[in-house]
Amino acid sequence: MTRAASPPLLADLQHPESLAVQVAALRTLKHEIIGHDQRKEAWIGYGIVPLIARVLRRGCGRRTPVGELNGTRKQSDAVRTRTDEENACLQAIVIVCSLVKGGPPFITPILESDILPSMLSILSSPDRPQSLSLSILQTLDAIADRLPLQGQHSLRESSVADLLFSKEHIRCFIRLLGQMSASHATQSAITLTAGLIAKLCTEESQKVALADSGVLDVLAVRVASFVVAQGFVLPGAEDHLSEPGVLTSFPPPAPRKARLAPILRAVAVIIEHSKSRAEHFLSSAGITTVFPKQLPEFSPTDIKKTPWGSTFLSGFAVPRQSSATPIDHVLPAVPLDQSKGNFPPLGSTSFGKHAQRLNTPRTFLETPPSDDEENPIIPWLLFVIRSETGMTRLMAARLVTALFRLGLAKKHRVPMFSYLLLPLLLRMLDKDYGMTGETDPAFDGLIPTIVRMKEETPAILASLVMDTPELQKHAVEGGAIKKLSQLLKETYSPIQETSKQMWNADGNSRRPASRPGTPSELRLGPPAYSPIICHIMRYREGILKALAALAPFKDEYRKAICDNGVVPYIIDSLKPRPSEQPEDLSKSKNTVADGNPIPTLLAACGAARTLTRSVTALRTSLIDAGVTPPLVELIKHRDIEVQIAATSVICNLVLDFSPMREPVISSQILPILCEHAHSSNSKLRLESLWALKHVAYGPANDIKIKIIETLHPDWLKQIISQDHTLARRGVDRDLENGSSLMGMGSNSAGERVDLLNPMMEDFPDRDDDFKSTDSIPSSRVSLDMYLPPNGRRRKPAPSDDLDQTKQVQDDIAIQEQGFDLLRNTLCGAGAPEMIDYIFKEIGQNELLDILADKLRPRTIQVSNRRDSLQGKSVPIPPQILISVIICMIHISAGLPRQKHLLAQHRDLLKCLMPYFNHVNHLVRVNCVWVVINLTCDDQPIDRPSCQERAIKLRNLGVMEQLIALENDSEQDVRERTKTALHHMQSLLAV
Known part of the structure; x- marks a missing residue:
């Protein structure tokens, strides 16, 4: 007792x-x-x-x-x-x-x-x-x-993190990370501090706070100290110490007791998924001091001298193109793609003595460096991955993967990742990896280091191969799918807990309930799952992410996943944990019946979405495993992110060719999708409209009418007519810079392909401790010596414009889906009836006015250099143009009276004329389709009306536009133009 x-x-x-x-x-x-x-x-x-x-x-x-x-x-603890x-x-x-x-x-x-x-x-x-x-x-x-798993407990890691990373306490992280003593206690404090950042920093606001407050700069100085300790400072870097934004001296080398892995992990956590924070890290004073930007080299014949001795470049000077840094020469040579270059790669030689190689002098000229130059930290991290073991290797892999995913490691690194990084990550997935008893005091805690490594490896692998077919190919050839499939199955094997529940005198293992009214400080909280169960859930999540990242493009990879018998386990991962946790946690809680926490549900939705892109998987494995029921439940989940992820999977299940289309539609899911389409969350609104668009293609008219009525016609009219987004601040800069605003991805996940309309096929615009030196700095050395002054310290750019641009993108994508829903409603066997229905509900003239307004050029008022306002032309997003013109195509394919209404509109055809020579070939071919449908005289009784429409089109200049398109670069445009010219000529010849 x-x-x-x-x-x-x-x-x-x-x-x-x-x-x-x-x-x-x-x-x-x-x-x-x-x-x-x-x-x-x-x-x-x-x-x-x-x-x-x-x-x-x-x-x-x-x-x-x-x-x-x-x-x-003034006095140490010892004194x-x-x-x-x-x-x-x-x-x-x-x-x-x-x-x-x-x-x-x-x-x-x-x-x-x-x-x-x-x-x-x-x-x-x-x-x-x-x-x-x-x-x-x-x-x-x-x-x-x-801290328990997300959604499992009333405790949340964000509540603890919000307190730690608040303005009141965040400065202490700088002081703790900046301690310069080499004592064991100091280095332990630094390790623990970095570990707290890595474990608790999960929200975007917390990462921004750590970057803005200077914590990221201090971490950069810590990384630089390891670079100094290893002798990897670039030759000539000492010549840049007087430049702005650079430290006045090199950081002292990291002491022997310093641990690199926690520092790399903290940096990776802060910069992941944010290019601005990653650039902040790369341009921080610590990194630019040891890795200054290398200025372009020129041939000696291009460098001329003036009579007074200064040098200048000749008018024909061209900088030598060299993507290699001195650190690249200590990395092994890797074979390049045979179709892209020579084999082996020229200039990539492995040297055993890297210190001697780095002493090679390098030329620096006073010429602005290239903006797209890769930071030398990339090859340094690859060297760390090759030379170190354990968690240091894994965290270096995580950081270099994060930089690569953000576009800060160049494409020529892909072969190097394929041969130097991927095999190591795949090796870490093996059961016998790390069985030699490797430990790491910086990470050993509730679970061993090797277990923690296995937990994080799949997620790093997923991030590395995502959106890179070459890396996916090498990973699959290395057996990634087979290994991951087996590991996912093993996560459902019951785990026998070694811990026992507390004994009570009454013989009941359950904890007695507290008396009503007992203050929360005087009673225990609810139970939670053990650390090993939490590990298994996170491990399962990473495996699901890796499987999803391997097979977004290749159907053969999706088939391999199905052939490994893992689809039922993916479907089992879609089952959520019960909202109320059982009191008795002594039994295993990682089986199918126990469900999964929210992060695992999101990863399972991603894996299921990848498989639904395969027609074969839709008709066999997924339907056999019963993917529909859990998704119908998840779309009603209490967490909005789960709702979004489940809706994105349903988008693929309701495609016209899917055998699960009818069960999904008949499961009373349409009212839920319509309700979510009105959500204040733009992602949920977008995904719901996307799914409804797919449902609206091809069914009976009563289903289409049900969708429009549930959404409300006035709401749909508001969605397709809003125009305030194009005039927002910062959009004109995005257009000038060629941002993704005009060529946005196909959806929030960037994965699905529109298969609903023959004229809306796939096109690119849519889818879019290290061994340290013996020198130990004095404990009196201050970190202030190694941070630039406040005026020189780099700060991230304000995110207001980025947030506003993202909102513009979301609004345009939602409007595109609104038009696509409308266009799918207006096509099919009962199209004439649906055209009349839409004309009645939205308003005949109102709908045509909206279409015409979307085709009108936009101008916004911007300030010129003399601070006067002038109009600036803003191009209409091509995805909006395509959707609007296809709505016109469907109306022009209706009954003669419906064609007449479209042709007689005062502005609609006139606004269409400029787009016959649009840069996007889909816009051009759709314009031609409007002409074809308006001049098609399938019914003899309609021939006079066709002639009248042909005359109006001729007066608008359509013949000249069609003649110019006869030699278009796209075959589809040329063939459709022939048909349109034939119709026009036959009607006008009479």
């Missing part, structure tokens, strides 16, 4: 005679509870959490207002004796850490108190002993390791 608390001990804690008595009582309590969950639970009930909170509040009450940035003190107040805080923090190790139920009352803010206040104070700071970091790390 749990030993009853000693009244004297409790009294000494609540009302101590002196601070020394309280310290002794805290020390006794510490020994009392360590390793005993029942005693911890009893003390929670006695009110130990409020008592500890009071001790910590007193400890952080007196703070030194001014401190050193690098955390050095200065801790005060009783500091000893009391230290014992209290150790008790908190012991409670935290009991798991999420014990974390809940701690987070309900102000213990965490008090600890962070102590941590932010620069005059506290290092032992106190280290204990706090260890406690925070224990909390980060034990």
Whole structure:
């Protein structure tokens, strides 16, 4: 049984005679509870959490207002004796850490108190002993390791992270990461701090805060110190130390006890999925000091001298094209694509002594560097991957993959990734990898290092091969699909837990319920799953991501996934965990019946979406595995991201050729899609309209009418008529720069292909510890010496314009889907009836006015150099043009009276004329289709009307436009033009 608390001990804690008595009582309590969950639970009930909170509040009450940035003190911990107040805080923090190790139920009352803010206040104070700071970091790390899975528990990692990365406390991360001492305690503090960033920083706002506050700059200096320690500073870098944005001297080399892997992991977490933050890191002072931009080299004959001795370039000077850096010469040569160049690659020689090679002098001229130059950190990271092992290798792979995915590693690196990086990642998937007992104190915690590595490897592999067919090919040839399929099956093998539930006197393993009204600080929180179960869920998530990333383009890869018998397990991964967790967690909780957390559901939707792109999989494996029922449930999930992911899969299930189309439509899913189409979330609105567009192609008219009525015609009219997006700030700059605004991807996932209309086929515009030196810097060295002044410190560009441009893109994509829904409603066997229905519900003249308005050129008012306003032409997005013109095609293919209404509109055909010579061939061919449909005289009774329409088209200049298209570069345009000319000539010849 749990030993009853000693009244004297409790009294000494609540009302101590002196601070020394309280310290002794805290020390006794510490020994009392360590390793005993029942005693911890009893003390929670006695009110130990409020008592500890009071001790910590007193400890952080007196703070030194001014401190050193690098955390050095006049006296080291070894010299200065801790005060009783500091000893009391230290014992209290150790008790908190012991409670935290009991798991999420014990974390809940701690987070309900102000213990965490008090600890962070102590941590932010620069005059506290290092032992106190280290204990706090260890406690925070224990909390980060034990936070439950997303959606499983009321605790959320974001709530802890929001506090840690708030404006009040984020500066302490700079001080902790910037400590220059080589002592074990200091390096442990740096490792723990970087680990906290990697484990807790998940939200975009937190990553932005870490970048803006300077944490990313300090991490860059840390990375640079390892570059210095290894001797990889580029030759000639010392000549750039006086330039703006560069440190005044090289950072001191990283000490032997420093750990590179946590630093790389923290950097990768911050910059992932953000090119602006990645560029911020690459252009930070630490990186540009050791890896300055290499200026272009010129032939000696191109460099001329003036009579007074200065040099200049001749008018015919052309810089030598060289993508290699000195670090590239220490990497092994890899074969290039036979169709793209010579084999082996010229100039890629492996050298065993990299230090000698790096001493080669290099020429730097005073010429602006190329903007698209690759940063030398890319080959350095590849060298780290080749030379190191364990978590250091894996984190280097993660960082270089993140840079590659953001376009900051050039395409010529793809063969190098194929031969140097991919085989290592695939090797890490093997069961026998790391069985030699490899450990890493920086990562060993609740689960061994090798297990943590296996958990992260599939997600890194997924990010590496995504959208790169060559890397996907090499990964599949290396057996990736077979390995991942087997690993996914193994994640469903029941795991026998070694831990046991706490024993109770009544023989019931379930924890007794707290009395009603008990304060949250005096009772345990709900139970949560064990660390190994959480690991399996994250492992499963990464495997699903990797399978999805391997097969978005090749049907043979999707077939290989099906052949490995993994489809049923992908469908099983679509089952969510129950909202209420069972009290008894002693049994295995990773089986099919236990469900999956939200991140795993999202990854499973991605894998299922990839498979639904295969007609064969749709007709065999997916229908056999029963993919429809779980998706119908997920579309109603409480989490909006799950709704979006499930809707994107349903988009492919309701295609015209899908055998699951009818079951999905008959499952009462249309009202849900229509409801989601009105959502304030633009992604959910887009995906829902996309799915409804597919449903509207080909069914009976009653289903089409049901969709329009449920959406409401006035709402659809508003979607297709809105025009405010084109005049927003920043759009004109995007157009000038050739951004993706005019050639946007096919959907939010960029995956699906429109197969609904013969004239809407695939086209590119739519789819769119290292061995360190012995030198140890003095503990008096400040990090201020290695950070640029505030005026020179690089800051990311404001994100307002980027957010606004993204909103413009979302609005245009939603409007495109609105027109596509309309066009699919207007085609098919019952098209004339649906044209009349749309004319009635939206308004005949109103609809034609909207179509004409979408074809009119746009101008926006912009300021010129003299600060005067002038009109600037803004091209209409081609996807909008195509959808609008196809609506005209369907109307012009209707009954004679419907053709007449379109032809007699005052502006519609006139606005169409400029687009016969549009740069996009799909716009041109669709314009020709309008002419063909308006002049087609299938019914003799309609011939006079056809002649009248042909005369109007001739008067508008259609004949000249068609004659110009006879020699168009696209065969489809030429063939359709022949038909249109034949119709026009036969009608006008009479």
